[in-house]
Amino acid sequence: MTDPSHREEADLVVVGAGAAGLFAAIHAARAGVRVVALDGARVIGAKILVAGGGRCNVTHHAVDEKAYAGSSPGAIRTVLRKFTVEDTVRFFEAYGVELKREETGKLFPTTDDAHTILNALLKAARDAGVDLRFPRRVTRLERAPGDAQGGGFVVRGDWGAIHAPRVVLSTGGKALPKSGSDGAGYDFARALGHTVTDRVFPALVPLILPGTHPLRALSGLTLPATLTLRSATGKTLKEFTNSLLCTHFGxxxxxxxxxxxxxxxxxxxxxxxxxxxxxxxxxxxxxxxxKLLASKAANAVSFLREHVPERLARTLCEVAAVDPAASLRQLTRDQRKALARAACALPLHVEGDRGFTYAEVTMGGVPLSEVKLDTMESRVCPGLHLAGEILDVDGRIGGFNFQWAWATGFLAGSAAGESRLHREG
Ligand SMILES: Cc1cc2nc3c(=O)[nH]c(=O)nc-3n(C[C@H](O)[C@H](O)[C@H](O)COP(=O)(O)OP(=O)(O)OC[C@H]3O[C@@H](n4cnc5c(N)ncnc54)[C@H](O)[C@@H]3O)c2cc1C
Structure with missing residues (x-):
């Protein structure tokens, strides 16, 4: 029988043991504090294992604030400078994991296997003495009754409760909800006095084109392209040049x-x-x-074929209502312009995105302005630290989101570990 008067205590409870939470737990435990890390998932590290197509793109060789959006670039830079790519490389190296840099600048384990990364993190957690428990879904996170600001927290679930003077909240965002990240952490943060941005949307998510859009018929085609976002007035708001994949949905x-x-x-x-x-x-x-005007190519499709795959060349002719076999010289000015527009400024008429189920990350979250940037400690709820995707920062493809998780996890965990030692000392 369990003793009802027994109250379980830890120095630090980490709520959510994904990339950021594991990193926070490891660094706090290394500082000598008793860390309990809780995760609601049956299997730890689901997102680490699916990342980078199962190879886990751990970081990028050139990380700076320009690769991120959300909170202010200055604040993002401040955080990133406190735990750099070199620090990430050293951390994994210490666990025998060698990282290789690919042409794109992305860093992967040389094994090309995400298990290498997860195993290193789990070994680091074990070595540091982290008490990792799962499945242990947290349903409530609140200040301990009667405790003033600066006092402790009670972390509850249907498994019981743990009291701790400090908590790291690292429950992620809402992307890939089946992995266990369903946005519950936003409610915990709000209940403790934080705000969450009005806009919380899927990011790094595939886009849906109308059923009749000609690019849908090119499903399977991958090619380099520039996508430009323009305002109603035609102003360029954002632009990316990279590999584009046409699929059956968009x-x-x-x-x-x-x-x-x-x-x-x-x-x-x-x-x-x-x-x-x-x-x-x-x-x-x-x-x-x-170039179309000056070209000696026999017809539109042979001109376009010099630049794009034939399937796309034919589609672009169709979009521009130009006979692919017609001689270039016979094209009217309007036809030439329509062809140039189809090839260089094709309107996409995007209907939507595929939602959190297919998103890699979340746009929005708790604003960075609500945490101290050197410790990730809440400015509104002392003793609470926030780390990872729950914060209003999202990076582009390339390992930037994990670097954010490592950096914020490191800062939150190290600070939570040190604060206990200072209290005792
Ligand atoms: C398919 C896919 C591929 C990706 N590939 C890459 C890549 O190659 N490189 C890259 O940099 N980024 C990649 N990302 C993004 C990256 O995985 C995330 O940005 C990163 O994992 C965020 O870490 P986190 O710890 O903040 O959140 P998460 O990894 O989401 O972890 C949060 C944890 O909290 C737990 N949790 C949530 N709520 C509760 C609760 N109430 N109680 C207890 N536990 C809870 C969840 O179970 C989860 O384990 C990818 C994402 C996806 C979905």
Whole structure:
């Protein structure tokens, strides 16, 4: 029988043991405090294992604030500088994990297997003495009754309760909810006095094109492209050049994923903002028009084939209502312009995104302005630290989101560990 008067205590409870939570738990425990890390999932590290197509893109060789959106760039920079890519490389190296840099600048384990990363984190947690418990879903996080600000917390679930003077809240966002990250952490943060941005949307998410859009018929085609987000007045709001994948529902690949959150964000302010695709990235509508005029190619499709795959060349002719076999010289000015527009500024008429189920990350969260940047400690609820995707910061494809998790997890965990030692000393 359990003793009803027994009150379980820890120095630190980490709520959510994903990338950020594990990192926080490891660094707090290394400082010598008793850490209990709780996660609601049956299997730890689901997102680490699916990341980078099962290879886990751990970080990027050149990380700076320009790769992120959400909170202010200055605040993001301050955090990133406190735990750098070199620190990430050293951490994994100490556990025998060698990282390799690919042409894109992304860093992966040389094993090309995400298990290598998860196993290193779990070993580091064990070595540091982290008490990792799962499945232990947290349903309530509140200040201990009677405790004034600066006092402790009670972390509760149907498994019981744990009291601790400090908590790291690292429950992630809402992306890939089946992994256990369903946004519950936002309610905990709000209940403890934080705000959450009005806009919490899927980011790094595939885009849906109308059923009749000609790019849907090119499912399986991957090619370099530039996607441009324009306001109703034609102003360029954001642009990415990268690999684009046409699918049966619309668009995926790094280029579409990177621009997705900007598209969704822009629509909230400007219902007529839209995305345009350029498949000949070194040209613009006007320069391509001039090249079409000067070209000696036999017809439109053979001209376009010099730049894009034949399937797309034929589709672009169809969009521009130009006979692919017609001689270039026979094209009217309007036909030439329509062809240049189809190739360099094709309107996408995106209908939506595929939602959190298919998103890699979450746009929005708790603003960075509500935490102290050197410790990730809450400015409104002393003793609470926040780390990872729960914060209003999202990075582009390339390992930037994990670097954010490592950096904030390190800061939150180290500070939580040290504060206890200072209290005792
Ligand atoms: C398919 C996919 C591929 C990705 N690939 C990459 C990549 O290659 N490189 C990259 O940098 N980023 C990648 N990301 C993004 C990256 O995985 C996340 O940004 C990162 O994992 C966020 O870490 P986190 O610890 O903040 O949150 P999460 O990893 O979401 O972890 C949060 C944890 O909290 C737990 N939790 C939530 N609520 C509760 C609760 N109430 N009680 C207890 N536990 C709870 C969850 O079970 C989860 O384990 C990818 C994401 C996805 C979905």
């Amino acid at each position: 668009l995926s690949g790094p280029c579409a994923l990177d621009i997705s959150r900007y598209w969704r964000d822009a629509l909230c302010d400007d219902a007529h903002a839209g995305l345009f695709a350029n498949f000949i990235t070194e040209e613009r509508e006007d320069t391509l028009d001039a």
